[in-house]
Amino acid sequence: MTEARLRMPDDVLVAEAWDQLGAVYDPELGVNLVDLGLIYRLEVDDGEVRVTMTLTTPGCPMSDSMPEAVERSLQMIPGVKSVAVDLVWEPRWEPEMMTESAKRELGWF
Amino acid sequence: MSMIKPKRSPDPDLPGRYLATGLLGFLLFALGVPLLAPELVRTNDDPKVIALTHLAVLGWITMTMFGALYQLFPVALQGNIRSPRLGRWNYWVLAAGVAGFVPSFYFNWTPGVALFGSLTVGGILHFVSQMLRSYPSVKEWHPMAFYVLAALVWLMAAIGFGFAYALNWHFRWFDVSAPMLAAHVHLGLAGWMGLTLMGVTYKLTELFSLAHGHGRRLTYANLAVWNLGLLGLVVSLLLASGSGMVTVFAAVLAISALLHVLDIGLLLRTRRRRRLTVEHWHTFASLGSLLVAAALGVALASGHIAGRSWVVAYGYAALAGWFGFAIVGKSYKILPFLSWLHRFSAAAGQQPVPLLRELVDERLAWSSFALLLTGFTGVLAGLLLAQASLVRGGGIVYACGALLFAVNAARLALPLSLLRKSALVGDERTA
Numbered sequence: 001m002t003e004a005r006l007r008m009p010d011d012v013l014v015a016e017a018w019d020q021l022g023a024v025y026d027p028e029l030g031v032n033l034v035d036l037g038l039i040y041r042l043e044v045d046d047g048e049v050r051v052t053m054t055l056t057t058p059g060c061p062m063s064d065s066m067p068e069a070v071e072r073s074l075q076m077i078p079g080v081k082s083v084a085v086d087l088v089w090e091p092r093w094e095p096e097m098m099t100e101s102a103k104r105e106l107g108w109f
Numbered sequence: 110m111s112m113i114k115p116k117r118s119p120d121p122d123l124p125g126r127y128l129a130t131g132l133l134g135f136l137l138f139a140l141g142v143p144l145l146a147p148e149l150v151r152t153n154d155d156p157k158v159i160a161l162t163h164l165a166v167l168g169w170i171t172m173t174m175f176g177a178l179y180q181l182f183p184v185a186l187q188g189n190i191r192s193p194r195l196g197r198w199n200y201w202v203l204a205a206g207v208a209g210f211v212p213s214f215y216f217n218w219t220p221g222v223a224l225f226g227s228l229t230v231g232g233i234l235h236f237v238s239q240m241l242r243s244y245p246s247v248k249e250w251h252p253m254a255f256y257v258l259a260a261l262v263w264l265m266a267a268i269g270f271g272f273a274y275a276l277n278w279h280f281r282w283f284d285v286s287a288p289m290l291a292a293h294v295h296l297g298l299a300g301w302m303g304l305t306l307m308g309v310t311y312k313l314t315e316l317f318s319l320a321h322g323h324g325r326r327l328t329y330a331n332l333a334v335w336n337l338g339l340l341g342l343v344v345s346l347l348l349a350s351g352s353g354m355v356t357v358f359a360a361v362l363a364i365s366a367l368l369h370v371l372d373i374g375l376l377l378r379t380r381r382r383r384r385l386t387v388e389h390w391h392t393f394a395s396l397g398s399l400l401v402a403a404a405l406g407v408a409l410a411s412g413h414i415a416g417r418s419w420v421v422a423y424g425y426a427a428l429a430g431w432f433g434f435a436i437v438g439k440s441y442k443i444l445p446f447l448s449w450l451h452r453f454s455a456a457a458g459q460q461p462v463p464l465l466r467e468l469v470d471e472r473l474a475w476s477s478f479a480l481l482l483t484g485f486t487g488v489l490a491g492l493l494l495a496q497a498s499l500v501r502g503g504g505i506v507y508a509c510g511a512l513l514f515a516v517n518a519a520r521l522a523l524p525l526s527l528l529r530k531s532a533l534v535g536d537e538r539t540a
Contacts, residue, residue: 028465061185065457068457068458106383
């Protein structure tokens with residue numbers, strides 16, 4: 001890994017992080033977390049990533065494993081120094097937060 | 110924006126051991142029905158029929174419900190199980206109790222009924238204590254929390270009656286009348302198992318169907334109606350079994366059952382996952398069986414029965430129908446989740462892991478459902494018509510369905526390479 005790669009600008013890291021999260025799937029719904037609208041905020045400051053996310057319901061059986069999966073996936077990005085994941089329940093997730101493609105996947109259309 | 114630290118799910122071995130034992134109990138029950146067809150048609154108080162009933166109630170349904178609650182309580186209600194370690198130890202007490210209790214009934218060995226009955230009661234009381242002490246930590250007061258809480262109270266009453274009858278089976282202190290037995294049966298059936306299943310059904314239907322926006326007024330109102338109906342029924346059976354009050358309260362419970370079916374239907378109308386899965390069809394069969402059982406219950410309470418086998422038909426509709434279809438259907442969600450959590454969650458986010466639905470063989474699940482439904486209908490018809498051959502034939506078909514379900518459940522333990530090819534081939538998903 002080159003030094004230049006390790007000093008990747010934060011805005012590039014943000015784009016890579018969104019891409020990476022787009023490949024993390026809810027194993028029950030079969031839709032990625034970004035399209036489900038579960039990622040509320042993603043910030044990068046000097047290689048330190050902070051994600052604010054929710055789940056479809058506070059009683060979600062994946063309340064342990066999904067934040068851990070998010071953390072693991074972001075740590076794989078070269079240049080990321082640390083990852084912090086905050087799981088929040090406010091505002092509550094609503095189905096309308098899903099993208100059109102997620103709605104289609106779940107049979108809305 | 111409030112931040113809530115996620116709860117740790119229990120290690121899968123805690124719910125897993127109860128669920129695995131429940132699966133074994135289910136298979137034995139399914140095999141027992143065709144083997145005991147002549148006894149089932151003849152009477153409801155044969156020791157072998159009582160043994161089969163307790164195998165279903167304790168060895169299958171209660172074991173499964175204990176496992177499901179150990180799994181769901183921390184995640185669905187966001188509470189902490191007070192002592193998972195004691196829960197593991199208590200499994201052995203309960204398993205040993207049930208393993209001795211059921212054969213003792215079967216062989217009419219009265220000391221065994223008293224001894225192993227005591228062990229079983231000890232195991233159940235520990236579970237109730239564990240749950241009640243865990244309740245103060247609940248953060249998500251979903252209707253399921255209230256349904257299960259009420260169910261635990263009824264469970265204590267059910268085993269109180271049951272323990273007294275089990276000891277009396279050996280010591281013969283008093284005569285146990287049919288209404289007294291009916292009170293015990295309904296405390297367990299409608300109180301413990303019924304309310305637990307209803308509560309869990311609300312939560313899992315919301316979760317897995319992605320149902321949003323369903324009002325909870327009817328859900329809570331019906332909880333009150335069901336409990337009042339059950340209380341009235343039990344008191345009537347014990348104090349005024351010859352009066353019409355038994356029929357009145359049986360009708361109240363039947364109306365409440367109808368309201369529950371209506372409520373689940375309304376909940377499902379708000380689902381965002383539109384496709385109906387095999388799990389949904391098990392739910393429909395379960396709810397349909399509940400209505401059949403409720404109608405038979407009113408007929409029995411009002412004396413409109415054609416023979417003793419109708420009493421067995423009533424119990425069978427509830428146990429194999431209402432609870433059976435629900436447990437099998439929900440297992441297609443709960444078991445893959447447990448397996449996924451245990452085998453794949455540590456890799457999620459880093460490498461491709463399968464989806465939950467890819468862990469279940471859907472064709473096998475549909476085949477199992479078709480056999481279970483056909484077999485169930487055959488057994489029920491055989492009991493209503495008092496035809497042992499029909500009960501035996503239906504029972505064999507039902508047992509084949511149970512076996513296919515067990516095969517599907519056992520597949521979850523297979524290496525990933527042997528699971529369905531579609532699980533990972535060409536798949537870029539990382540969780």
